[in-house]
Amino acid sequence: MSEPIIRFEGVEKSFGSQRVLAGVDFAIPAGRTTVIAGASGQGKSVTLKLILGLLKPDQGRIMVRGRDIARMNPRQLNEARMAFGVLFQGAALLDSLSVFDNVALPLEERTKLSQAEVREKVMTTLEQLGLAGHEDKFPAQLSGGMKKRVGLARALQLQPEIMLFDEPTTGLDPEKSMEIYQLFLETQQKFGYTSVIVSHDIPKIFNLADQVIIMGKGKATTFASPEDIQRSSDPETRDFVRITMGDIYLSREMEKRP
Amino acid sequence: MLARIERLGEHTIYILQDLGRMGLFLLRALAGIGKRPFRLGAVIRQTRLIGADSFVVIFFTAAFTGMVLGLQGYYTLRKFGSEGALGSAVALSLIRELGPVLTALMVTGRAGSAMCAEIGIMRNSEQLDALECMAVDPFRYLITPKFLATIISIPILTLIFNVVGIFGGYVAGVTLLDVNPGAYFSGMEASVINKDINLGIIKSFVFAMLVVWICTGRGYFVHVIRGAGFGAEGVSRVTTQAVVLSSIAILVWDYLLTAILL
Ligand SMILES: Nc1ncnc2c1ncn2[C@@H]1O[C@H](COP(=O)(O)OP(=O)(O)O)[C@@H](O)[C@H]1O
Ligand SMILES: [Mg+2]
Numbered sequence: 001m002s003e004p005i006i007r008f009e010g011v012e013k014s015f016g017s018q019r020v021l022a023g024v025d026f027a028i029p030a031g032r033t034t035v036i037a038g039a040s041g042q043g044k045s046v047t048l049k050l051i052l053g054l055l056k057p058d059q060g061r062i063m064v065r066g067r068d069i070a071r072m073n074p075r076q077l078n079e080a081r082m083a084f085g086v087l088f089q090g091a092a093l094l095d096s097l098s099v100f101d102n103v104a105l106p107l108e109e110r111t112k113l114s115q116a117e118v119r120e121k122v123m124t125t126l127e128q129l130g131l132a133g134h135e136d137k138f139p140a141q142l143s144g145g146m147k148k149r150v151g152l153a154r155a156l157q158l159q160p161e162i163m164l165f166d167e168p169t170t171g172l173d174p175e176k177s178m179e180i181y182q183l184f185l186e187t188q189q190k191f192g193y194t195s196v197i198v199s200h201d202i203p204k205i206f207n208l209a210d211q212v213i214i215m216g217k218g219k220a221t222t223f224a225s226p227e228d229i230q231r232s233s234d235p236e237t238r239d240f241v242r243i244t245m246g247d248i249y250l251s252r253e254m255e256k257r258p
Numbered sequence: 259m260l261a262r263i264e265r266l267g268e269h270t271i272y273i274l275q276d277l278g279r280m281g282l283f284l285l286r287a288l289a290g291i292g293k294r295p296f297r298l299g300a301v302i303r304q305t306r307l308i309g310a311d312s313f314v315v316i317f318f319t320a321a322f323t324g325m326v327l328g329l330q331g332y333y334t335l336r337k338f339g340s341e342g343a344l345g346s347a348v349a350l351s352l353i354r355e356l357g358p359v360l361t362a363l364m365v366t367g368r369a370g371s372a373m374c375a376e377i378g379i380m381r382n383s384e385q386l387d388a389l390e391c392m393a394v395d396p397f398r399y400l401i402t403p404k405f406l407a408t409i410i411s412i413p414i415l416t417l418i419f420n421v422v423g424i425f426g427g428y429v430a431g432v433t434l435l436d437v438n439p440g441a442y443f444s445g446m447e448a449s450v451i452n453k454d455i456n457l458g459i460i461k462s463f464v465f466a467m468l469v470v471w472i473c474t475g476r477g478y479f480v481h482v483i484r485g486a487g488f489g490a491e492g493v494s495r496v497t498t499q500a501v502v503l504s505s506i507a508i509l510v511w512d513y514l515l516t517a518i519l520l
Contacts, residue, residue, distance in 0.1 A: 052391055081393045094385050
């Protein structure tokens with residue numbers, strides 16, 4: 001595996017008396033796809049927010065490109081965030097802006113491109129993501145899948161080194177989910193970003209993954225491949241596999257047994 | 259007993275934290291004025307929403323407030339045989355007290371609540387996080403334009419309130435009752451001095467700050483305000499809280515400023 005671009009070292013995070021992360025360690029290799037899975041409420045979104053410096057850890061270090069993101073001053077933090085593209089769980093489009101303005105926002109705020117250049121770039125991305133003709137609509141007029149595509153378009157504008165996806169397909173039908181994953185594959189091949197995907201879409205999502213991190217009970221366990229998870233002897237992981245992957249995987253495993 | 263002291267301590271710490279947060283929020287909002295690029299378009303749009311769209315509400319509130327002042331003033335002053343002083347009584351009440359206070363209260367109800375809900379919803383749907391992740395300062399982008407727009411709008415609306423109110427008093431006192439029209443305005447001219455006008459202007463600026471600070475701040479912190487709860491309910495509770503707090507703050511500061519400056 002290549003050099004890790006993100007590394008958690010003994011990270012702890014509590015909200016009041018609720019301990020969400022109790023000593024989490026993992027490394028995310030550059031240029032690859034890491035999937036973070038785990039039941040709801042296990043701190044997956046919190047983990048992403050820690051990576052982005054939106055939350056601060058109570059203990060431990062969060063190294064992003066070799067530097068501790070929790071110990072940066074606001075200017076350094078802003079700079080570090082320029083490396084990220086984020087697709088939030090609910091897409092987090094600005095309600096008051098049209099699709100076009102949402103996608104144009106990072107370009108207008110963070111670059112010195114002319115209006116014409118911005119327009120050209122935005123329209124090209126919208127077209128690539130199948131959103132041509134929807135640029136004047138507002139987020140409230142879009143379906144869930146379209147919102148996520150607009151969110152993806154916005155996140156891709158500044159050519160991020162690292163893309164974070166928080167449950168990109170939750171709430172979409174299977175066909176739309178496949179479409180979104182296809183988009184990930186295409187855009188990743190095109191832009192070569194490191195991708196971190198939080199997803200419940202198990203086992204489908206594992207086809208995309210170079211490694212899988214499973215979160216539960218405040219801890220994270222890393223698996224080099226989806227197969228490793230099925231082979232794991234850890235009872236909690238086995239429970240997780242049984243609950244989320246269901247009978248398909250269990251029966252396949254049974255078949256393998258002599 | 260010990261538990262009670264502990265709770266009291268916890269509550270005190272929470273209040274101090276909240277004040278600290280709000281103080282820092284105010285500083286960051288004001289610091290946003292100096293940051294580039296300046297969002298003139300957003301300030302204009304917000305001024306229209308907060309200021310221009312409040313015109314009708316302010317007009318009617320002012321007209322009827324002025325008319326009531328005219329009526330009440332007339333019957334009170336007549337007891338002393340000095341109906342001629344009606345103009346100055348109406349004008350002084352409006353310029354020094356009712357204009358700034360009622361304008362600020364109406365703007366709180368109309369625009370302050372909307373600002374609070376808007377920002378609260380943006381917080382809950384991660385729009386504020388998204389801005390930060392794009393390295394866009396949410397203060398410069400979102401909060402500061404609302405500050406500037408409110409600070410521009412409320413003093414202008416207060417001026418409109420005063421003028422409309424004075425004519426309301428005229429309608430009640432001169433047109434409907436029998437006060438001498440010349441006396442209404444000449445009395446006013448003689449008794450309203452610069453100090454009264456300055457007091458009104460200072461009040462309207464201070465109230466504008468209070469309204470926009472409390473309303474945007476409560477929305478911005480919807481996720482950490484104790485007892486607000488989550489989701490739509492959180493936003494609605496925090497909006498109610500913002501309106502109540504702003505209204506109380508306006509009335510308290512009205513007293514303080516009057517006591518200090520009069
Ligand atoms: N800002 C916050 N304040 C308090 N509790 C929070 C906050 N963010 C997350 N939590 C709590 O942390 C836990 C993990 O949340 P999250 O990371 O969103 O779970 P998920 O794995 O489903 O994404 C949840 O129980 C949630 O209630
Ligand atoms: Mg989540």
